[in-house]
Amino acid sequence: MQRPLAMDWPRDAVARRVADQFMWGTALMVAPLVDGADDREVGHVGYDTVRQSVMSKAKQSMDQSQARIKKQSKAWTNHRL
Helix, strand or coil: CEEEHHHHCCCCHHHHHCCCCEEECCCEEECCCCCCCCCCCCCCCCHHHHHHHHHHHHHHHHHHHHHHHHHHHHHHHHHHC
């Protein structure tokens, strides 16, 4: 999914100001060269912000997986009785 930086980091002032770069998927930041430019400045968020976001998403994914496993395990146990 393509989205502006501020969607992933709403509290980051730099992410809210940057209008010409975006996130693609969960980890790829795209900063295109426009108007025939050979280089450009890239707005970015701090390492801690990225690390916290990744860790939060990983924990959420693990929690969801554990909930599914418990639900499936309970269903299987109830089925055997």
